[in-house]
Amino acid sequence: MRTKGACAPALHSQSRGGSCHPPSMIFKYKPSFRFTNQPWAPAAVQCICNPVPCPDPAWDRIMALTSPSLHARAMIFGCLVVLLSFLAGSAQAADAAEWRRRSIYQVLTDRYAYRNGTDEDHAPNCEVELGLYCGGTWRGIMNNLDYIQGMNFDAIWISPVVKQLPQRTGDGEAYTAYWAQNLYELExxxxxxxxxxxxxxxxxxxxxxxxLDVxxxxxxxxxxxxxxxxxxxxPFNDTKYYHDYCEITDPTSPLNTQSCWLxxxxxxxxxxxTEDAEVQDMFGQWISQMVANYSIDGLRIDTSINxxxxxxPNFVDAAGVFATGEVMQGDDSLACQxxxxxxxxxxxxIYYTLTRAFSNSEGSINDLVLTIESVKENCPNSTSFGSFSxxxxxxxxxxxxxxxALAKxxxxxxxxxxGIPIIYQGQEQRQFGSIHPYFNRAPxxxxxFNTSAPLYEHIAILNKFRQHxxxxxxxxxxxxxxxxxQDMHSLGLRKGFNGSQVITVLNNNGQDCAYFELEVSGHDYAPGTVLTEVLTCTNLTVSESGNLTVPMFAGTPxxxxxxxxLANSSICGMHEAEEPLPSATIMTIDATSTVGGHVTTIETVETSPIPPITTHVWSTISGLPTVVPSVMNPEGGFTAITKLITTTQAPTPQATPATTSTADSSAEHSRKALGAGESLKPKSNLVLSAAGLAGAASSLDIADAAASVTASAFDRWHGHGHGHGGHFHRHFGA
Structure with a gap:
């Protein structure tokens, strides 16, 4: 294939028309030769004079002032300068290995930031169902890069940039930029x-x-x-460049989808x-110029399956940068072609089974696992795929x-x-909308641009961790x-070589799910290894048997x-290796009341300036336990938010004397709360004086709370909770 190289004419907002081109170099690409980080390199370079003169006054003046020999020298010098620039740029181009290190924020240019990105308050209402331009611009993106980088993204994908059909049609306007009319002008x-x-x-x-989307x-x-x-x-301005018009009638037929019209x-x-050599050559010329003239780092190729x-192969070689294709096909054996x-x-x-698995608690984890294994088998380069939801x-x-929780x-x-993570703009703000009439493209x-949104912060943490x-x-x-x-609702993944593998545990139980524990093996960490859960900054230790007990609460990953x-990462406050993580930031207090006959709810708030621990308190008064979730205060204590719930079916727990063992009291009480067939492992304990719980006892109006209790100080997050007969007990994380 012969394609014009970097010294070809730049693209301009206004075309000069005709077939005029200044002198240009011709590049032949040799895919098998590896140059720096590129899977291609110029195998031969030929600088030629284009016989068509250019109506450029500046160029004409230069030519008029030079002799033929000087003219030739100037042309050669110009070609050499551009060639050196081209080679310098290609040496820095990002290949697949570099893109795998990145995470991408997808930007729909017309719908990201209005005009210059600073006057959204004056933006007219965008009626997305009409499919019209709403006013987003490249400068608006530029002026709002802080928002993207605040989530620790290090790449963006933008809509196509070439000039679109200008009319307002029955399908709206070309705001998505997939209806190109001139590849050599900008929209x-x-x-x-x-x-x-x-x-x-x-x-x-x-x-x-x-x-860049193309x-x-x-x-x-x-x-x-x-x-x-x-x-x-x-430049495809003749019928010879196109298939004869026909409608796609069989989306499963490659011949039909690749020859008929969308x-x-x-x-x-x-x-x-696209099977025609002339069309391929014209596309090669265009994309090589586009990449070189604008320093494009990668391509997303639209409708690749068509x-x-x-x-x-030739198109990607001409571009000289990493490319990923849109192949909307759930069958990986076909998609991987x-x-x-x-x-x-x-x-x-993966997308299709992933969304089915996590869009509700009835989704099939097994189908997702089967697809994961199938993609690995059929697609050896799947670590370079775009990962998206x-x-x-x-x-x-x-x-x-x-x-x-499911979104997380x-x-x-x-x-x-x-794969290469891709997050679509607005996903971090939980924007919603179906495909039709394009509510999924709201500005x-x-x-x-809420930087405190839960998913914004969640993505920022994950990006930072992945980069580390x-x-x-x-x-x-x-x-x-x-x-x-793997079970019906949970999935455990291990990614990374021994010693630095990341263990990710997911579930589709949803945010209303009570506490449960998973025993995970196959992680290949040695007994005694301390692992940090980076989303809550708490520690877990691999047991002597090699199992990892992972506490799961409220459906979170x-x-x-x-x-x-994590030393020197700033993740979870780890600036230096010797700095320990904070201990568990959970406190649970169980108490009883004589209230009965109907459900009674009492809400109180109490702050106690003690380190974050987990405590169990029982009263001699009959009734139901009280659940006290807590959150950490900046001063290091916790805030207890209490809800007391009782029913006529409430069991009457035994009065619990002061003791230094929770194995026979809290564990037994918790087993009743968990119900038959479930168990809670007893934890190590620590004695806490009654004074430390005086405020909590007072706020609950429990006069005879135990004088002293046993508390467990954990080096990791823990707890439990299932509802049975109106009786429940949970540990809450901060």
Missing amino acids: PHFGTEQDLRDLIAALHSRGMLLM VVNHMGFAGAGDECDYSVLY GDWKVSLADLR VEPEFF WADAIGSILNYP ENHDVARFASLTDDL NIITYTMLAD LWQAG VISGHDNHTEYMAEVIY KVLYPLEL
């Missing part, structure tokens, strides 16, 4: 050429990468396919003959469930399992995640990593 709705360059420069100055399957025309005016499509009678998407896989050709695809096979083409996860679980999988500025792991272990991203635990490897 003015998004800004100027300088705006785009400034955005890319701002990203690179922050150490961030840019992934389309090679089709061009856009406002009207029916059998009435297409090809002359308005550039769209409808309002907007037809003219299907290009293009034969054989097209992509494109992965082999492109090098990466968006992981739709939302994008602009699928329903928002929040439209499937409003359960925050699916995002945790997206961020820490195999982010309407939701607000990768920074210390370059090959972490190459390791294919293994399933080490758990992420475990060796305590010693």
